[in-house]
Amino acid sequence: MANKIIRMNKIRQILRLYTQGESKRRISELTGIARNTLKKYINQYIKDHLTIEAVNAMNDHELELFFGTAIEPPKDKRFEDLQLLLPVYEKEMKRRGVTMTFVWRKYRQLYPDGYEITQFYLYLRQYCKRFKPVMHMEHKAGDKMYIDFAGQKLSITDKESGEVIAVEVFAAILGCSQLMYAEAIGSQKREDLIRACENALQFFGGVPLAIVPDNLKSAVTKSSKYEPTINETFADFAEHYSTAVLPARAYRPKDKSLVEGMVKIIYRCIYSTVSAQIHFSLQSLNAAIIEALEINNRAPFKGRDYSRRQQFEELEREALRPLPAYRYEFRQQAVVTVMKNGHVCLGTDKHYYSVPYRYIGKKVKILFTSLAVEVFYHYEKIASHQREHRKYHYTTLDEHLASAHRYVSDWTPEKFIEQGRVVHEDLAKYITRVIEGKLHPEQAYKSCAGILSLERKVGSERLLNACRRANSYGVYNYHIVQQILEKNLDHLSDEEQQQALTMPDHHNIRGNDYYE
Numbered sequence: 001m002a003n004k005i006i007r008m009n010k011i012r013q014i015l016r017l018y019t020q021g022e023s024k025r026r027i028s029e030l031t032g033i034a035r036n037t038l039k040k041y042i043n044q045y046i047k048d049h050l051t052i053e054a055v056n057a058m059n060d061h062e063l064e065l066f067f068g069t070a071i072e073p074p075k076d077k078r079f080e081d082l083q084l085l086l087p088v089y090e091k092e093m094k095r096r097g098v099t100m101t102f103v104w105r106k107y108r109q110l111y112p113d114g115y116e117i118t119q120f121y122l123y124l125r126q127y128c129k130r131f132k133p134v135m136h137m138e139h140k141a142g143d144k145m146y147i148d149f150a151g152q153k154l155s156i157t158d159k160e161s162g163e164v165i166a167v168e169v170f171a172a173i174l175g176c177s178q179l180m181y182a183e184a185i186g187s188q189k190r191e192d193l194i195r196a197c198e199n200a201l202q203f204f205g206g207v208p209l210a211i212v213p214d215n216l217k218s219a220v221t222k223s224s225k226y227e228p229t230i231n232e233t234f235a236d237f238a239e240h241y242s243t244a245v246l247p248a249r250a251y252r253p254k255d256k257s258l259v260e261g262m263v264k265i266i267y268r269c270i271y272s273t274v275s276a277q278i279h280f281s282l283q284s285l286n287a288a289i290i291e292a293l294e295i296n297n298r299a300p301f302k303g304r305d306y307s308r309r310q311q312f313e314e315l316e317r318e319a320l321r322p323l324p325a326y327r328y329e330f331r332q333q334a335v336v337t338v339m340k341n342g343h344v345c346l347g348t349d350k351h352y353y354s355v356p357y358r359y360i361g362k363k364v365k366i367l368f369t370s371l372a373v374e375v376f377y378h379y380e381k382i383a384s385h386q387r388e389h390r391k392y393h394y395t396t397l398d399e400h401l402a403s404a405h406r407y408v409s410d411w412t413p414e415k416f417i418e419q420g421r422v423v424h425e426d427l428a429k430y431i432t433r434v435i436e437g438k439l440h441p442e443q444a445y446k447s448c449a450g451i452l453s454l455e456r457k458v459g460s461e462r463l464l465n466a467c468r469r470a471n472s473y474g475v476y477n478y479h480i481v482q483q484i485l486e487k488n489l490d491h492l493s494d495e496e497q498q499q500a501l502t503m504p505d506h507h508n509i510r511g512n513d514y515y516e
Contacts, residue, residue: 008379009236009238009239011041011063014041014042015041019052024039031244032247044067078114082107082111085110086124089107090124090127141176142209142316142320144212145173145212147197150170150263151263152169152267154285155167156279168185168187170185171263172200177312177316179297179312179316180293180297180308184285184286197211197237198327205323206319206320207243208320209321213247214247233332233333237330242321273292296308331368332348332367334365335366339352339360340361342356342357343396348368349387349389352393353383354383354395356383357400364376365377371386372384383397413435416435426468430467430471437476451478454481466489
């Protein structure tokens with residue numbers, strides 16, 4: 001497809017392998033990217049005099065901006081037209097007397113500008129599988145680790161209830177030395193698969209150039225004969241260990257014949273041993289698996305005087321790349337929309353995290369571990385928080401808020417009381433009484449802000465006198481202070497105020513004597 005941009009982790013793999021001295025053909029095999037496509041990225045890398053350190057320093061957003069113009073060449077329209085007809089031609093070829101030349105002539109009648117006869121023969125033969133050459137594969141040291149799950153499961157027993165729980169068996173094998181690793185895990189989910197792969201790398205003591213999985217849903221989002229889509233989490237794991245993911249072709253068991261053979265060994269030599277005992281935990285079961293597995297790793301190959309373990313120590317251990325300093329921290333992901341209040345909700349915890357307010361209404365991706373939460377928009381990290389597990393609470397950074405929201409978010413009882421204390425202790429006490437008079441402090445915030453704002457209009461002395469006057473009335477709100485100032489009652493002494501409040505004489509007023 002024209003203008004199709006490959007994923008950023010693929011670009012990093014291409015450039016890393018190139019700087020490590022791998023050929024373009026080899027890089028194409030490891031990454032699954034066509035050579036013409038990867039040449040464009042390598043040529044741009046060379047043209048701009050980049051270094052692999054500079055590439056690693058770029059985040060995905062910067063890398064997308066830099067290499068985003070690279071495109072794949074458009075497919076040949078003739079090939080697409082022929083692909084639609086090949087199933088029909090395959091059926092016709094099964095009829096007596098029908099030859100390839102006859103079929104080609106029918107094809108040229110439909111498409112006069114189509115393929116010539118030689119190219120047509122090639123595509124038709126490939127589709128009809130007329131020849132199936134079998135090639136012996138030479139595995140280079142440190143090249144590939146093949147992984148798969150055994151079809152048959154093992155089991156552990158719950159010690160309290162006696163329930164028998166089925167567990168998956170993960171298998172991994174190195175291509176050159178054929179050193180094997182196996183582990184029982186709870187499921188084939190991404191978390192368990194990644195943890196098992198990591199344990200395999202720790203067992204081998206190094207990292208191969210590529211990991212070859214079967215088309216597992218936890219590793220491959222969409223299988224394809226030409227370019228499968230790797231699960232983003234599994235790709236992130238591979239990036240952490242600086243290795244490539246090269247899925248085996250669907251329905252091609254010979255692509256992973258080594259691990260298929262290993263599964264047979266597991267059935268024959270390990271299942272019979274570990275199944276003879278009752279195991280109450282995965283730890284106990286895995287200890288038994290490793291013990292039985294090591295016996296097979298140290299046993300000589302049939303007809304040879306060396307074992308898998310010996311071959312690994314002599315040929316492959318030094319060829320593996322070193323393990324990173326830290327183990328991979330599993331990152332889960334979620335795609336959400338930024339709410340109108342400038343926060344995103346992590347549904348797993350029902351906790352809210354702030355992002356810059358300009359992303360309100362945008363769809364963003366959340367990547368989170370057990371300790372951290374990161375928010376990305378078009379590969380650019382826009383927010384980072386420490387993970388919180390309190391339900392329906394908010395984690396907010398001031399710099400993410402608009403200026404008006406930032407001001408309001410700073411409102412606290414202590415802040416209003418302290419601002420009053422700057423003027424006078426009596427004003428701080430009055431502010432305290434305003435807050436205490438409400439069921440919830442936030443109900444008093446606007447009253448407090450209004451009272452303090454009067455200082456700019458009338459000065460601190462008049463505001464203080466007005467609050468003292470309101471305090472003598474036993475009334476604590478913004479409106480009483482405002483009325484005292486408007487009627488200039490803050491200037492009157494107590495006696496003057498009492499006289500101002502005394503009822504004047506009038507013939508229509510009956511007085512106290514009338515009611516005696």
